[in-house]
Amino acid sequence: MIRSLLTPVSGFSTLALCLGALCFGFALTPGLVPHPGTVQGALAGASFAAGYGIGVGLVLLWQALGLRVWLRPGPAARQAFSWLVLAAILGATWLHADAQEDLRGLMGLPPDGPLRIVTLLLTAVPVAAVLLILGRLFRSAMLTVARGLSPLLPERLALLLGFLIAALLFSFIGNDVIVRRILEAFDASYQALDETLPASADPPSDPLKTGSAASLIPWGGIGNEGRQRVLDPLDAAAIGAITGAPAREPLRVYVGLGSADTPEARARLALDEAIRIGAFDRKVLVIATPTGTGWIDPSAMMPLEALTGGDVATISVQYSYLPSWLSLLTVPEYGEETARAVFAAIHEHWRALPEDRRPQLYLFGLSLGARNSDLSADFYDLIGAPYQGAFWAGPPFGSRSWVDITRARLPDTPQWLPRFRDGSVVRFLNQYEMPDRGKPWGPLRIVYLQYASDPITFFSPSILWQEPDWMKPPRGPDVSPDLRWIPVITFLQIGFDVMTATTTPRGFGHVYAGTDYLNGWLALLSPEGLSGTWDDAALMRLRTAIAARGL
Incomplete structure (x- = not known):
């Protein structure tokens, strides 16, 4: 079973690509605050990776349960489908540009212009690629551990333990190594900035x-x-x-x-x-x-x-x-x-x-x-x-x-x-x-x-799986009517909004x-x-x- 898990998703999974494209398009709908093209692109790339990862996870779960696969598209069909997904992503990017401009207009900001789409795509591609690579590294770590445990344990239990051990390993590296180092760097840089004396700052x-x-x-x-x-x-x-x-x-x-x-x-x-x-x-x-x-x-x-x-x-x-x-x-x-x-x-x-x-x-x-x-x-x-x-x-x-x-x-x-x-x-x-x-x-x-447009106030981890009360009617007058709750994607949207909440005009967001x-x-x-x-x-x-x- 473990060996069989290696082949069906070694290339781009059809289901994963479909979910990734859907999540990419959903991520382009308005959040609480408008984003520049780079931030919107990072959000879209992260959303594509999240959708793709969910799709791969569903395929792995399906096979781990020993369920039958009715449709196995060949290489030509997968390649054609990949081009269709790419076309859908480009179309969604173009169609949702107006919704982002409407949100900017709601807050009195000028239009971003057509270059926004180019910036968005140039940012989304590398972000999605990095996250997909990390996802594949996680999957490889999980299967490596599972293969090592399979002679000693039933295969399904070996897979479960492989997943848990890989999750603990990535959590340790992410939180205790990378995040801690990033926080230390941020703390040092902001401390240096805080200690900078203005030119006329005499006591x-x-x-x-x-x-x-x-x-x-x-x-x-x-x-x-x-x-x-x-x-x-x-x-x-x-x-x-x-x-x-x-x-x-x-x-x-x-x-x-x-x-x-x-x-x-x-x-x-x-x-x-x-x-x-x-x-x-x-x-x-x-x-x-x-x-x-x-x-x-x-x-x-x-x-x-x-x-x-x-x-x-x-x-x-x-x-x-x-x-x-x-x-x-x-x-x-x-x-x-x-x-x-x-x-x-x-x-x-x-x-x-x-x-x-x-x-x-x-x-x-x-x-x-x-x-x-x-x-x-x-x-x-x-x-x-x-x-x-x-x-x-x-x-x-x-x-x-x-x-x-x-x-x-x-x-x-x-x-x-x-x-x-x-x-x-x-x-x-x-x-x-x-x-x-x-x-x-x-x-x-x-x-x-x-x-109502302040994501620092209205973000919540529960947005991942549950529509928040503030999105239900009546909505705040400074919240876009095009904002929709979508599991996982809205969580990412509002999370990115938290990081950019102070970039709005005064009287909106967190300003x-x-x-x-x-x-x-x-x-x-x-x-x-x-x-x-x-x-x-x-x-x-x-x-x-x-x-x-x-x-």
Whole structure:
């Protein structure tokens, strides 16, 4: 039997080619975000290889079960069929070009042009070839092990063990060798990028700024993301110009990975620096958990600092150099320990203050920062002294509270804009609307900002075999009506979307707009955390200022 498995699929399997071509065509249908030709080509090539591999697997399973093969096409028939498959692939590429352009138009992007098809094919072919070669290596390893075991075991058991041993071998090589080396290379490159000093990045002279001569945190240790946060040009004068009233200078504490050796030490350093500059004397205090690279989105911080009239302090501690999507797919535990240490240190000091002297305490996080911010506190932390609220944008799939709340949403509301109970504790908004606006809040407030086209929020391993709720009608207005659930292929599509989620225009995908952050902060802070009177004219000035900064 084992020897018989070598011949029927030694050439291109007819069934495998058919499934590969179908998967190639399906992969060209729109996902959640538009892709350049190279990314779309890599997706199509991977989908072809997946379909081909499924076809080969079905043939092997059929023969391993000893079932009869009724049709064995000859060499000429197989060659003719191969040309038909090639023609079908080229036709599918041409036909689906319009669907991709429709998705780009939905997000206000210009057409890609006819060269996209050429780029797509030039990328798809080598990607599919490499994956097919890897598939053949796997099959060879499986059969080699099975042949070695066949004198000792029944052939079917030898084949099963051969498959399992080959799978373990490839998993070890893929995860423990290749992926680990890739992660180390990424980490080193992003660390080098983070440590790069901009040409004009001199330490601030203001003693209330992180990295100044008076600061407890050295300027060189906070990294590029920390320097950009500290040197944000939104100052008291700029805020006053928007509000039309005197404003305070916002306080920004940032601790980089290079500032201390352990999460606990970095958390303690953040607390000491916050105490030094008087962060706990401000009206609003925000623990802003960064994304994987340490980035704090200025589109989120500008509305916060303006709405509070600068009477706000933010505290951020870096935990990684890797982009959020890479951390999320490989090491999602990155940042949990740091987020917990920072919250514990800040919350312990905050709750020890007299209640009438405490600032309003809020949590903020974007992307992986939202996930880690959610994990930073538990029920027992909040029984005696709950924070006032949390603002989590683009929460990644698998985020603890997001999953529970979304599952428990009101049955007549979609997953991409759910309503939770009476809206007194949790509210969702997107770029189009916010349900429950105007209803009274409870003592603790949670706001989620998410776009229906954000794959980092709506990816899930279960898409491999099950249609997700967010694809069912009614769909989000920023999701293509041509998106269809196809087992395996949609999983690959959304997986590629995760990697390119930040390439969309602002207001789509995983790129959140300042005006949407503004709506979230208004809902969260009103009226206790706002400074002055934010009438329509003042809000219009703020929206104009946000647009002027490209946020």
